[in-house]
Structure formats: C-alpha cells, structure tokens
Amino acid sequence: MTNKTTNKDCVFCRMASGEIPVNKIYEDEKFFCFLDICPINPGHLLVIPKKHDDYIFELNDKEYLELMSKTKEIAKLLKSKLKPKRVGMAVEGFGVSHIHVHLVPINKSNELNQERKKMTEKELNKIAEKIKNG
DSSP states (O other): OOOBSOOTTOHHHHHHTTSSOOOEEEEOSSEEEEEOSSOSSTTOEEEEESSBOSOGGGSOHHHHHHHHHHHHHHHHHHHHHHOOSEEEEEOOOSSSSSOOEEEEEESSTTGGGSOOOOOOHHHHHHHHHHHHHO
C-alpha cells in the first residue's frame, strides 16, 4: 500500500484529477467512477478511491467498507438506468496499480469472462448520458 494521496505516475490518479479526460459517471470527495473505454458490455464502469492505494485488502476496515458501500450505490444506479438482469463485480488490479472495482451490466452466466470491445467516443457518450440522466 502506498498511502499517498495521489501518484503522478498513476493513470487513474490523473483521470480523477481531471488531467486525463474520461466519461465521468460519479464523483465525490473520496471516490471517482467512469466508463471503461474497452468494456466487457456497454456500461462497464470502474469505481476508484481517489486516494492512491494499489491493493484492496490492505485498506483499513473503514476505507474498505466505504468503497464497497459506494460501489453498491453505483451498481444500483447502473441497474436502474441500463436494466441488466444483474451487475457483475470484479476486483483484480493487475492492469493499473490503483484499486479499482469493475461493475459490469450482465444478463447471462460467464459474461464477465467474455472478450472486451473498444467503444467509440460517441458510443461512450451515449451510454454515459443514459446512466447519468436515464
């Protein structure tokens, strides 16, 4: 665990600070949520703590529970706006060394294991608008 507030070399820290543009879905003092540009399914989101840490199970209990609570809140929003049968969740953290929770709209078994597909900016903007404004 780095215990840094931000890491200037971390792409997710740079996204949360506004240095790198993303399709932001949600933001507050502690968390940032944005669309994955190469989603498993349209609406695939990443929820990150703004505080730079790289391994979820090294968070203290309070930080972990806050992250899971925020993730649950955003999953409910995703489900209500896009109407999937479920919202899948995955946390692995190998691609970017910054804690990130994947929330993926799913409608059948094993969808979390399917190939990811790059979306255009226009497609991402349309999905972002649907999630934010219904």
